[in-house]
Amino acid sequence: MSAAVRRVPVIALTGHLGAGKTTVLNRLLRTPGARLGVVVNDFGSINVDAGLVSGQIDQVGSIAGGCVCCLEDVGELDAAFDKLARPELRLDAIVVEASGFAEPGPLARLIHYSEAAVRPAGLVDVVDAVEHFETVDTGGHPAVRFAVATLVVLNKCDLVSSERLERIEQRIREVNPSVQIVRTSHGAVDPALLLDVASHEDPPDQLPIGALLRQVAEEASEHGHEHRHARSVSVSADGPTDPGALLDLLDDPPAGAYRMKGVVRISSGRAMRAYAVHVVGGRVDVLPAAHPTDGAGHLVAIGLDLDESEALQRITAALAPVERPDLEGLKRWRRRERLSR
Numbered sequence: 236m237s238a239a240v241r242r243v244p245v246i247a248l249t250g251h252l253g254a255g256k257t258t259v260l261n262r263l264l265r266t267p268g269a270r271l272g273v274v275v276n277d278f279g280s281i282n283v284d285a286g287l288v289s290g291q292i293d294q295v296g297s298i299a300g301g302c303v304c305c306l307e308d309v310g311e312l313d314a315a316f317d318k319l320a321r322p323e324l325r326l327d328a329i330v331v332e333a334s335g336f337a338e339p340g341p342l343a344r345l346i347h348y349s350e351a352a353v354r355p356a357g358l359v360d361v362v363d364a365v366e367h368f369e370t371v372d373t374g375g376h377p378a379v380r381f382a383v384a385t386l387v388v389l390n391k392c393d394l395v396s397s398e399r400l401e402r403i404e405q406r407i408r409e410v411n412p413s414v415q416i417v418r419t420s421h422g423a424v425d426p427a428l429l430l431d432v433a434s435h436e437d438p439p440d441q442l443p444i445g446a447l448l449r450q451v452a453e454e455a456s457e458h459g460h461e462h463r464h465a466r467s468v469s470v471s472a473d474g475p476t477d478p479g480a481l482l483d484l485l486d487d488p489p490a491g492a493y494r495m496k497g498v499v500r501i502s503s504g505r506a507m508r509a510y511a512v513h514v515v516g517g518r519v520d521v522l523p524a525a526h527p528t529d530g531a532g533h534l535v536a537i538g539l540d541l542d543e544s545e546a547l548q549r550i551t552a553a554l555a556p557v558e559r560p561d562l563e564g565l566k567r568w569r570r571r572e573r574l575s576r
């Protein structure tokens with residue numbers, strides 16, 4: 236590629252399932268004046284995250300149905316980059332939101348070796364402060380993923396004690412003593428922190444490519460880059476959903492469903508509203524959706540040990556369309572909406 240070709244900076248956004256990647260991305264997308272492209276990678280067959288991304292996006296690409304870091308070659312990612320790196324789009328940066336199972340190291344390598352007119356511009360890892368010690372750092376060595384991060388966003392600080400935050404930071408620094416860590420609630424990271432990294436033509440210490448790729452190679456030889464693959468079940472709705480039946484499901488998810496997410500439509504009898512629904516670990520959030528959904532909605536369940544047949548049967552039953560919602564269910568739904576704010 237000739238030196239005259241402008242390479243568009245690519246920021247990789249990683250983090251365990253439900254850590255807050257889409258929340259961080261949506262904040263970033265509200266940055267006034269920034270021209271951003273987004274590549275969304277979702278695990279389930281329905282790209283829920285593309286529907287949950289809101290704000291000013293100049294272009295979007297998506298890779299659904301698998302983990303971006305496990306792509307056989309860079310072809311699919313390159314195709315998305317090619318679309319976004321067209322000079323006439325004049326994008327300031329492209330953000331790749333990885334699926335919750337993507338390994339940061341292999342993803343960084345894919346971006347580095349991309350043949351599209353892009354350049355790596357940082358790896359931002361979002362940490363779920365609530366679930367960290369149950370999911371990413373379960374004892375023994377601290378998670379190697381932090382070695383390749385250029386910025387760690389320690390999210391959900393509103394839900395945990397400062398002692399816990401300090402303990403998490405300490406563990407991260409064991410593998411990456413110099414990494415910048417920002418504490419956030421609801422993904423409220425200063426966009427300048429992310430975009431500054433991207434604005435340097437050749438980020439000096441921000442992304443030490445040599446060290447990073449060595450690290451990735453070591454990681455691959457140690458673990459064969461064989462992270463366990465999750466199972467997922469995606470179900471589309473055919474009409475408005477019964478809020479009571481759905482809450483029963485979200486409060487008692489199918490066996491092995493660590494994460495559930497989607498968009499549903501709820502009718503109050505007079506009006507129809509779209510809601511984003513989330514389950515992460517044991518926590519349930521229902522909030523008005525930023526965009527009305529295409530069709531009547533959908534719900535995805537994801538988990539390493541998901542019982543797919545139970546999930547399919549129970550989600551299908553919970554999404555069975557109703558003409559009029561049960562009033563008690565609607566009251567419970569509104570209460571939950573207030574608690575989720």
Ligand SMILES: Nc1nc2c(ncn2[C@@H]2O[C@H](COP(=O)(O)OP(=O)(O)OP(=O)(O)O)[C@@H](O)[C@H]2O)c(=O)[nH]1
Nearest residue numbers: 252253254255256257258335391420421422513520
């Ligand atoms: N209380 C609280 N909730 C948060 C915070 N950040 C995100 N959430 C909620 O956590 C849930 C998951 O957030 P997302 O941004 O969708 O997480 P994600 O990492 O994109 O999820 P996946 O793409 O499925 O891995 C949603 O219900 C968010 O509203 C936070 O700082 N505090």
